[in-house]
Amino acid sequence: MRWMRSRKIKLLFLTCVAIMVSLLFAEILLRFLEFGQPLFLQPDPLLGSSLIPNLSGWFRSEGKAYIQINGAGYRDQERSVQKKAGVFRIAALGDSYLEALQVPMEQTITALLEKQLQPAEVLNFGCSGYGTAQEYLSLQHRIWAYSPDVVLVFFTVGNDVFDNCKELSGQPRPYFTLQDQKLVLDNSFLDSDFYHKHTSFLFQTFRILQKRSAIVQMAYRIQSQRTTARLLQQQQTLAQQYGSAGIELVDFTYQPPQPEGPALEKAWQITQALIHAIADETKQHNANLGLVLIPHCWQVHPNLEAREHVLKQLKVQDFSYPGIRLAQICSLKKIPILDLGPQFAQFSLEKKVFLHGFNGSGYGHWNSQGHQLASELVADWVRKLWVGQK
Secondary structure, X not given: OHHHHHHHHHHHHHHHHHHHHHHHHHHHHHHHOOOOOOOOEEEEXXXXXXXXXXXXXXXXXXXXXXXXXXXXXXXXXXOOOOOOOOOOEEEEEOOHHHHOOOOOHHHOHHHHHHHHOOOOEEEEOOOOOOOHHHHHHHHHHHHHHHOOOEEEEEEEOOOHHHHOOHHHHOOOOOEEEEEOOEEXXXXXXXXXXHHXXXXXXXXXXXXXXXXOOHHHHHHHHHHHHHHHHHHHHHHHHHHHHOOOOOOOHHHHHHOOOOOOOHHHHHHHHHHHHHHHHHHHHHHHXXXXXXXXXXXXXXXXXXXXXXXXXXXXXXXXXXXXXXXXXXXXXXXXXXXXXXXXXXXXXXXHHHHOOOOEOOOOOOOOOEOHHHHHHHHHHHHHHHHHHOOOOO
16 A cells, blocks of 8 residues: 555656646747736726736737836836926827737837937826727826926727717726716726726636746637627627627718717717816816827728728728717817828828838838838927927
8 A cells, every 4th residue: 555655646646747848848839939918907906907017028919019107107208207397208008009919119109209309308198098088087197297388189089989888888988978968987897806806816816827827828829819808709799789790880870970979979979078078187287288189090901992992881981980989079179180190091002001010011000101101290280389389
């Protein structure tokens, strides 16, 4: 009996050693193949999510860039909260287009814009998944400490309207509703299973492990892909309800809201109220506000046939509706607005280049050329409006 027990212990020991060696080999292999990618976001009780301060690592889901998050939790160089005398400071708010994990930091629109507007400072407060509601909350509670002279809100035409409506987005994050034409905060995400799960001790332990292990990062990446696929399926189901299967729900931004889709008009009304609230907020702090419209990739595709095909799917004549409506919203508060869509569309046709996507896909976020063109257009616009004001 003793020899059998000894044999079992030996087999168990060898099995554990084999597993450890296999895991070590897998970890080395995954790192060699540059597969690992840390989870850059953390739960945030105010905004739903925010970037993890001082985290660094490679981003490879789209494009490829080494990411360094600063001590304040933004994808930017380290910034002093106190603004130096004589400095013209711009605060840029937006979503993943502004955060720009797809390209090196020096190729992002905010870095390029700062270089072109020297000696101005352009602070990047962009974060993946943010809608206008989170940008408004950021402005109220976190950005005024930096004393910006100008606030630029980068509005992603393709999805920000939907991100502002809980019924259409469904993501666990803060929203605003309208009651008697007044914005009312809905932060019920704090009570969601998703938020409790991601703030649990177990998940916090997982976060520590995933910062250091490519295996854990791979496991989470697979799980995230499944979650994304499920959300896309939900979006497709909603799209079918609005009468067009096969296209994403957010594509309905390019159509005037239809009677069968009352949530679309509700989303636009909330968006208008949020933009106006941001305008009032900036005025109270003696700052200036500008709205920059980020076009959808199909809107500026270098192939006219591809554009026409998408327009036919969407059952519209052109991509102009969201730009026109946002211009009307801004005119009510005299907010300067810059629509990058027309100039992006013209540039891509003339140069025959993709401004979105990587490896010739043309679909996705801005590539380095997209950031470069956007920075030049925004820089010219800012110079005409505000440079020299302090």
